[in-house]
Amino acid sequence: MNKNGSGSRLPRLVNLGCGSVWHPAWDNLDVRPMGSEIQAWDVENGLPFDDGSVDGCYASHLLEHLTREGARTLVRECFRVLRSGGVIRLAVPDLETIAREYLRALGQAQEGDQAAMKQYEWITLELLDQLVRVESGGEMERYLRSRASENVDYVTSRIGSEAAPYFTQESERQGPSSQSHRNSSDNPNSHQFQHAFTALQERLVTGVCSLLIGRRGRSAVQEGLFRASGECHRWMYDQFSLKQLLEQCGFSDIRRCTAFESRMDTFDSYNLDVVNGDVRKPDSLFMEAVRP
Numbered sequence: 001m002n003k004n005g006s007g008s009r010l011p012r013l014v015n016l017g018c019g020s021v022w023h024p025a026w027d028n029l030d031v032r033p034m035g036s037e038i039q040a041w042d043v044e045n046g047l048p049f050d051d052g053s054v055d056g057c058y059a060s061h062l063l064e065h066l067t068r069e070g071a072r073t074l075v076r077e078c079f080r081v082l083r084s085g086g087v088i089r090l091a092v093p094d095l096e097t098i099a100r101e102y103l104r105a106l107g108q109a110q111e112g113d114q115a116a117m118k119q120y121e122w123i124t125l126e127l128l129d130q131l132v133r134v135e136s137g138g139e140m141e142r143y144l145r146s147r148a149s150e151n152v153d154y155v156t157s158r159i160g161s162e163a164a165p166y167f168t169q170e171s172e173r174q175g176p177s178s179q180s181h182r183n184s185s186d187n188p189n190s191h192q193f194q195h196a197f198t199a200l201q202e203r204l205v206t207g208v209c210s211l212l213i214g215r216r217g218r219s220a221v222q223e224g225l226f227r228a229s230g231e232c233h234r235w236m237y238d239q240f241s242l243k244q245l246l247e248q249c250g251f252s253d254i255r256r257c258t259a260f261e262s263r264m265d266t267f268d269s270y271n272l273d274v275v276n277g278d279v280r281k282p283d284s285l286f287m288e289a290v291r292p
């Protein structure tokens, strides 16, 4: 019996670290589920599927949030749960493009090019902010809220429609947390409760730490809890290292592809990487591989 309750064989597709981008035909998992349709699951604990029971695994902008070892464990788990011929599709921020773009903007900025100076500012944030931030949103969110309107074309070319809410007066007033996410739940009460509960737990833990080890100890624990929350980048990949990772985990026929291409049947019908003809995350490196 498949997810849709029918006895006929529909593909079993798994969306890992789905965030707000999920589809009802898929098994959607996230450590911080944004709705009741999403299963709360930490992929660092393996995957809750039998060996060879899955046709497609998709993880968009998840791998970089795991440690190198955690990412390797996850890709190995995808290998375990995929059937022979099953496809893994990964999307990550492309470290190579970011690094090349950083060097280009730096060179031109140093020659006094005004547009390049603005581009340099943004690409430096893209490279560093999610690696080093110690609070939600970090420098990137501050820039998007206050400065992005000076750099609309470049920021949009880098992060696509995710930048749009920051360019409207409405969103400046309400803040991006109130934007409606595509595919997000209509009734997020349970996840709000879960977040409130987690926040309460964290307040209790940091309160106890403060008593035991003082203010510096408390801020160290707060920082640690934030760093472990799944928001930060813990590693980054380029086409070479991502391919190596897939090879080392046993995958074959590894190919870089575009957002529009996939070896998963009907992938385009789920609007995961392309929405209304636009690439949802243009900064991505897309790669697919097959389980032999």
Ligand SMILES: C[S@@+](CC[C@H](N)C(=O)[O-])C[C@H]1O[C@@H](n2cnc3c(N)ncnc32)[C@H](O)[C@@H]1O
Pocket: 016, 017, 018, 019, 020, 021, 029, 030, 031, 032, 041, 042, 043, 044, 059, 060, 061, 062, 065, 066, 229, 230, 231
């Ligand atoms: C940058 S968002 C990407 C969301 C979505 N896949 C997309 O493409 O827009 C990263 C997501 O990974 C989730 N995540 C981070 N660590 C995780 C883990 N260990 N297990 C499951 N999900 C995780 C986060 O909660 C977040 O929703």
